[in-house]
Amino acid sequence: MTGHVAPNAPFAPMDAGQQLLQATGLTRRFGGLVAVNNVSFEVRRGEIFGLIGPNGAGKTTLFNLMTGLTPPSGGTLTYQGKNITGFPPHRVAALGIGRTFQNIRLFKVLSALENVKVAQHARTGAGLLQGLTGRDRAEERLVDERAWALLDLVGLANRAGEEAGNFSYGDQRRLEIARALATQPQVLLLDEPAAGMNTSEKGELTGFIRRVRDEFDLTVMIIEHHVPLVMNLCDRVAVLNFGELIAVGDPASVQRDPKVIEAYLGG
Amino acid sequence: MDFLQTYGFLIVTMLQQGLLGLSLYFPLMAGQLSLASPGFYAMGGYIAAIVLTNPSFAPWREALGGWIFPVTWLLSGLASAVLGVVVGVPALRLRGIYLALATIAFVQILQVLSLNLSVTGGAIGLFGIPQAFGFVDRWQYIWIFLPAVVVVLLFAHKLQGSRVGRAFRAIREDELAADAMGIPPTRYKVLAFVIGAVIAGVVGAMSAPFLNTWNARQGTFDASIAFLAYTLIGGSRSMWGPLLGGALLASLPELLRGLADWRLVINGLVLVVASLYLPQGIVGALSRLRRKTPPQRPTPQHQAALGETP
Numbered sequence: 165m166t167g168h169v170a171p172n173a174p175f176a177p178m179d180a181g182q183q184l185l186q187a188t189g190l191t192r193r194f195g196g197l198v199a200v201n202n203v204s205f206e207v208r209r210g211e212i213f214g215l216i217g218p219n220g221a222g223k224t225t226l227f228n229l230m231t232g233l234t235p236p237s238g239g240t241l242t243y244q245g246k247n248i249t250g251f252p253p254h255r256v257a258a259l260g261i262g263r264t265f266q267n268i269r270l271f272k273v274l275s276a277l278e279n280v281k282v283a284q285h286a287r288t289g290a291g292l293l294q295g296l297t298g299r300d301r302a303e304e305r306l307v308d309e310r311a312w313a314l315l316d317l318v319g320l321a322n323r324a325g326e327e328a329g330n331f332s333y334g335d336q337r338r339l340e341i342a343r344a345l346a347t348q349p350q351v352l353l354l355d356e357p358a359a360g361m362n363t364s365e366k367g368e369l370t371g372f373i374r375r376v377r378d379e380f381d382l383t384v385m386i387i388e389h390h391v392p393l394v395m396n397l398c399d400r401v402a403v404l405n406f407g408e409l410i411a412v413g414d415p416a417s418v419q420r421d422p423k424v425i426e427a428y429l430g431g
Numbered sequence: 432m433d434f435l436q437t438y439g440f441l442i443v444t445m446l447q448q449g450l451l452g453l454s455l456y457f458p459l460m461a462g463q464l465s466l467a468s469p470g471f472y473a474m475g476g477y478i479a480a481i482v483l484t485n486p487s488f489a490p491w492r493e494a495l496g497g498w499i500f501p502v503t504w505l506l507s508g509l510a511s512a513v514l515g516v517v518v519g520v521p522a523l524r525l526r527g528i529y530l531a532l533a534t535i536a537f538v539q540i541l542q543v544l545s546l547n548l549s550v551t552g553g554a555i556g557l558f559g560i561p562q563a564f565g566f567v568d569r570w571q572y573i574w575i576f577l578p579a580v581v582v583v584l585l586f587a588h589k590l591q592g593s594r595v596g597r598a599f600r601a602i603r604e605d606e607l608a609a610d611a612m613g614i615p616p617t618r619y620k621v622l623a624f625v626i627g628a629v630i631a632g633v634v635g636a637m638s639a640p641f642l643n644t645w646n647a648r649q650g651t652f653d654a655s656i657a658f659l660a661y662t663l664i665g666g667s668r669s670m671w672g673p674l675l676g677g678a679l680l681a682s683l684p685e686l687l688r689g690l691a692d693w694r695l696v697i698n699g700l701v702l703v704v705a706s707l708y709l710p711q712g713i714v715g716a717l718s719r720l721r722r723k724t725p726p727q728r729p730t731p732q733h734q735a736a737l738g739e740t741p
Binding site: 231232233252253254256257258263265269270271272273274275277278281282283285286287288290291292294295296298300303304305307308309312321324325343344346347 | 586589590592593594595596597598600601604605607608609610611612613614615616622723724725726728729
């Protein structure tokens with residue numbers, strides 16, 4: 165069982181700096197509202213890619229489009245050269261795109277440990293029969309060890325047995341990152357990971373995300389409102405306004421872009 | 432043996448109803464409120480009753496002897512699994528109360544079918560079903576139903592600790608988040624539904640000889656509500672809940688026999704009081720008293736578990 169690889173395991177890794185994810189003309193309409201309008205961009209392997217924009221700009225909708233939670237009204241999404249537009253969320257996750265949620269969606273009555281175990285589903289293969297006959301033991305052991313290691317990483321191993329719903333806001337955000345990492349992603353989408361954290365926690369988060377990126381060889385895409393954090397952390401930044409992409413580039417030049425300044429101060 | 436002569440039938444009924452309560456537990460593990468169990472229970476009973484009484488199955492009965500009974504269980508289980516998939520795939524697109532309503536409709540359809548088909552004996556039903564394994568007393572059915580309860584509980588226990596059980600719980604908590612974490616919700620919801628269907632179907636097949644007759648009154652809307660009451664009273668978060676609820680509610684009319692007509696009032700009161708004061712059921716309230724043991728960290732065998740792909 166230990167050697168089992170899920171049927172849709174991630175593709176072979178590619179070189180750093182190469183294009184990993186590509187959105188082309190991605191569009192989503194909700195009735196008359198165009199939440200995401202003809203958005204095109206690419207994410208390169210190994211980078212930390214920031215997504216900013218005023219409230220209601222369509223950032224979370226874009227994440228939902230990228231992870232299959234919301235089907236796009238138009239456009240395509242390519243991951244490692246494969247068209248994954250319209251894939252259901254569990255297939256997207258199995259292909260190696262993991263995420264957290266803006267409004268924290270942990271399994272609240274399950275323990276922290278179980279939350280992290282559950283998310284290893286696509287990387288394991290024991291079916292009903294193996295589970296009933298105990299032939300999943302080797303796999304279960306690995307799932308357990310990995311879960312503990314991930315809780316160590318986010319500093320929650322000493323509270324492994326507690327229900328996730330009892331954790332503080334900041335701890336829940338950290339646990340959600342651990343759960344997303346348990347899916348063994350190549351791309352990690354973080355939706356406002358600093359929301360609800362205090363200043364010192366926010367400071368630690370920058371270092372933590374970098375460390376995770378290096379340790380797990382990840383590409384990170386992050387939605388964040390806290391501008392200093394974005395400018396400090398991201399290699400490149402994209403700015404959304406009213407569903408449209410108005411700027412992409414390195415943090416310094418995006419910050420000087422007149423359209424960006426207008427979106428934040430004018431409009 | 433006096434005790435068994437008097438209470439044997441009741442004890443077996445308690446076990447049987449406990450099993451039917453458990454048939455709702457598995458879909459509930461994955462967060463699905465299915466009231467389809469009486470339909471599968473009725474169908475399982477009809478399959479057993481037909482195989483055990485219909486003249487066209489006479490050669491089977493002669494050839495198999497006592498083995499005919501396990502064969503009826505197997506047939507009913509298989510038929511329930513197939514029908515469970517056929518019904519489950521479209522029905523499980525519905526959520527919450529809509530799924531409950533759709534499964535009630537399914538029970539109604541089967542009931543109307545059984546009332547109108549000739550093979551099921553129409554409104555009269557099937558009677559003269561032979562006693563299983565030549566049992567001479569009703570209490571002897573304990574040798575069928577008690578092992579069945581043990582098997583289902585062991586199954587539930589093993590399932591809970593497994594990868595599939597975790598997927599069920601994740602879907603119950605948040606289907607969308609489970610999906611985003613790599614769990615295909617539809618597959619596991621159908622699986623949970625089918626497990627419940629198979630249990631109900633096999634219990635039906637076991638019950639046909641026990642009850643001696645089988646008719647359209649076996650799978651009704653009333654039964655759907657009764658089974659739901661078992662899980663509400665006992666608790667739906669632990670496998671002991673539906674079992675206890677089923678056994679308790681099955682015994683209540685007998686225990687309160689002395690109260691004559693008042694027993695129905697007491698029955699209703701128990702339901703109201705339990706849903707008001709025991710939202711997690713009896714077992715849920717009891718388990719809150721028990722302190723949980725923290726999970727044990729395994730001694731690492733694999734170094735750097737994180738870097739490894741299983």
